Amino acid sequence: MEKNITHKEHTHSYSIYFLVWLALITLTGLTAAVAGINFGKLSVVVAIVIAMAKSYLVLTEFMHLKMEQKAFKVFVFVALLFLTISFTLLFTDYSFYVR
Amino acid sequence: MSTQEHVEEHVHRDDIRSRMGMWLFLFSELLLFGGLFLIYSVYRFMHPHAFSIASKEMNTFFGTMNTIILLTSSLTMALAIAAIQRGKKILSICLQITTILFGAAFMVNKFLEWSAEFREGNFPGSAVLQSKPQGQILYFGLYYSMVGLHGIHVLVGMTVIAFMLRFTIKGVINKDNYVKLEAAGLYWHLVDIIWIFLFPLFYLIT
Numbered sequence A: 001m002e003k004n005i006t007h008k009e010h011t012h013s014y015s016i017y018f019l020v021w022l023a024l025i026t027l028t029g030l031t032a033a034v035a036g037i038n039f040g041k042l043s044v045v046v047a048i049v050i051a052m053a054k055s056y057l058v059l060t061e062f063m064h065l066k067m068e069q070k071a072f073k074v075f076v077f078v079a080l081l082f083l084t085i086s087f088t089l090l091f092t093d094y095s096f097y098v099r
Numbered sequence B: 001m002s003t004q005e006h007v008e009e010h011v012h013r014d015d016i017r018s019r020m021g022m023w024l025f026l027f028s029e030l031l032l033f034g035g036l037f038l039i040y041s042v043y044r045f046m047h048p049h050a051f052s053i054a055s056k057e058m059n060t061f062f063g064t065m066n067t068i069i070l071l072t073s074s075l076t077m078a079l080a081i082a083a084i085q086r087g088k089k090i091l092s093i094c095l096q097i098t099t100i101l102f103g104a105a106f107m108v109n110k111f112l113e114w115s116a117e118f119r120e121g122n123f124p125g126s127a128v129l130q131s132k133p134q135g136q137i138l139y140f141g142l143y144y145s146m147v148g149l150h151g152i153h154v155l156v157g158m159t160v161i162a163f164m165l166r167f168t169i170k171g172v173i174n175k176d177n178y179v180k181l182e183a184a185g186l187y188w189h190l191v192d193i194i195w196i197f198l199f200p201l202f203y204l205i206t
Helices: A002-009 A014-035 A042-062 A070-094 B002-010 B015-046 B048-056 B060-085 B089-119 B134-170 B179-204
Strands: none
Touching (some): A014 A042, A014 B060, A014 B179, A042 B060, A042 B179, A070 B015, B015 B048, B048 B179, B060 B089, B060 B134, B060 B179, B134 B179
């Protein structure tokens, strides 16, 4: 019961959502703008970092992860950790693949 | 506050676990798309040049427009939940309709984009595509399967929100019980996050 009450107290504010949306649009503009610049192999890294920043904003603000109990955060962290492990293990193999 | 306690005592309802259940479902979606992103990364690693050439044929305008549309639809969805929390039923209904319309706009854009690609002969199994190097064939194969699967998710999301709209109108979703709308919102935002990654990987790579 205590938990439900805490949940009720988090009435989400409209203004934060508009700010988050503005940040997301700005980051979209940024990622489109820097795509024109040739960073060589760093291009994909820049694109992924910006995409991660956008996802972080969506996860914490729009998906209310910021206000959820710790268990939710741990779950999401573990899920993303395993995805990272998959990519890492895959490329420990493919990095040595001779084309 | 007292209403919430009252409901909690007599009806067995647990919003936290409901949302947890939705998150668990989202993790299965993460596996689905995660696997596709793994395939993408390997093929791109093996055919960097072909992927670069093929991605230049993408229409960045459609991609950027759709990104803006989907991000804005996420905003209206989040606002719809905030509105129902404050008991503003009409506002929430309007915002949910807006979200569905943005989803429809996304699909219309997608239709126009794919029609253009098909006219150029860039569709799976076409003679034009078959004559291209293997890396480019793989690129277009991934493009259609990943963006297509994402498109199906947008359609499902629109359907789910349409049901939520009905629940809101009927009062099943109200000021004190809006966990269904929150779950639909979580799904919609996940679809948004997937697009956030698809957009630079298919439209912007050089």
